[in-house]
Amino acid sequence: MQIPAQPEVNIGTAGHVDHGKTTIIQALTGFWTSTHSEELRRGITIKIGYADMPIYECTSMTGPERFSVIPEIENCEGETIFRRAVSFVDCPGHESLMANMISGAAVMDGAIMVIAADEQVPRPQTKEHMAVLEILGVDKIVIVQNKVDLVSKEEVKENYSQIRDFLAGTIVEDAPIVPVSAIHKINTQYLLEAIETYIPRPERDYSKPVKMFVIRSFDINIPGTPLSMLAGGVIGGSLLQGALRIGDELEILPGYLEKKGDRIAHEPLHTEVISLNSQTLRLEEAHSGGLLGVQTDLDPALTKADGMVGNVTGKPGTLPExxxxxxxxxxxxxxxxxxxxxxxxxxxxxxxxxxxxxxxxxxxxxxxxxxxxxxxxxxxxxxxxxxxxxxxxxxxxxxxxxxxxxxxxxx
The missing domain is CATH 2.40.30.10 (Translation factors)
Structure with a gap:
């Protein structure tokens, strides 16, 4: 799937384990975000996953069928317009991985809350994830009633009523509820329409000093790479404000952590931006919004296996203490x-x-x-x-x- 431009909004997934969050993203983007070997073995999301998606609209059509993730829209007799690209932040639903979910929620502009139609509402992590979204002020939410293919029409209606009761009194009590079958890709066009309608692009201030939350980090070198050919470590996350360019200097805080006595001490890190990438694009400049990979000149030993997760990076001297x-x-x-x-x-x-x-x-x-x-x-x-x-x-x-x-x- 080709993405014409850098994504400008981050949409997270939330909901109980095994309700179909990752399958929803695959139905929309064709990309399975759980790629770690342990995730594939256990069949659940463990690390924060990510995928980008374009949204196109046919100007001659009305209704949800006018939206698509590809420019060739069936029955479109008018012009097809690229509306925007979005980044999905796929968060784990298992109770033992709640800390990972909260980290992912820190960069969300909106969310899709996935609730299975074949289970009682709410399940424990459905409640927990909703509490996190409320804590962090994420109020642009679309509810996805998944697995409607597994139950009868009457059961779908009863489940819908339970969802409405659960939402009552929350920050999103009037949120849209979209019934889908992710595995069969049923009603995904209605979900696209809801995303485009209810999760707008937030206002960004590109003039502020750049600041980025780090949610993933990697060593992209294959084993056996000669020392002279090693590529610097990659940090991944989302720019909260400002714009970032190749060659910019970055400060990373807290930075390098080292145990001293009964406490862990920090040493700030400084690095240079070597390259900028979204999922499919190489960028000369990146703006706030969307997920981003930043290759640095850091020792890859520091960034491997998510070693930099939890850090904040930005223009030297401008970060919080x-x-x-x-x-x-x-x-x-x-x-x-x-x-x-x-x-x-x-x-x-x-x-x-x-x-x-x-x-x-x-x-x-x-x-x-x-x-x-x-x-x-x-x-x-x-x-x-x-x-x-x-x-x-x-x-x-x-x-x-x-x-x-x-x-x-x-x-």
């Missing part, structure tokens, strides 16, 4: 999110261990001070966080990390 301690105003949920049973959220306690997701970074910390809703946490691993940043707060519940609230960084 690296924090070893965090004070935040915590807003706790009434109930723990992601469990089958109903568990009330109790107050955060002194010395309690917490898991914090800040941007694409995941770090653990211990509560050192409490004052009303303000919580001071000493971090085991430093994180980049500017004033006002939101952090997803999780605690151990029955041996698993579960979301209990959201914090806003104060100092």
């Amino acid at each position: 690296v924090r070893y301690d965090l004070e935040m105003e915590a807003q706790l949920f009434k109930y723990v999110v992601g469990t089958d049973e109903t568990v009330e959220v109790s107050k955060i306690q002194p010395k309690e261990p917490l898991r914090l997701n800040i941007g694409t970074s995941v770090t653990l910390g211990s509560v050192t001070n409490l004052r009303e809703d303000n919580v001071h946490v000493s971090l085991l691993k430093p994180a980049v966080a500017e004033l006002g940043t939101k952090a997803a707060i999780a605690r151990r519940v029955a041996g698993k990390w579960r979301l209990i609230g959201v914090g806003q960084v104060l100092s």
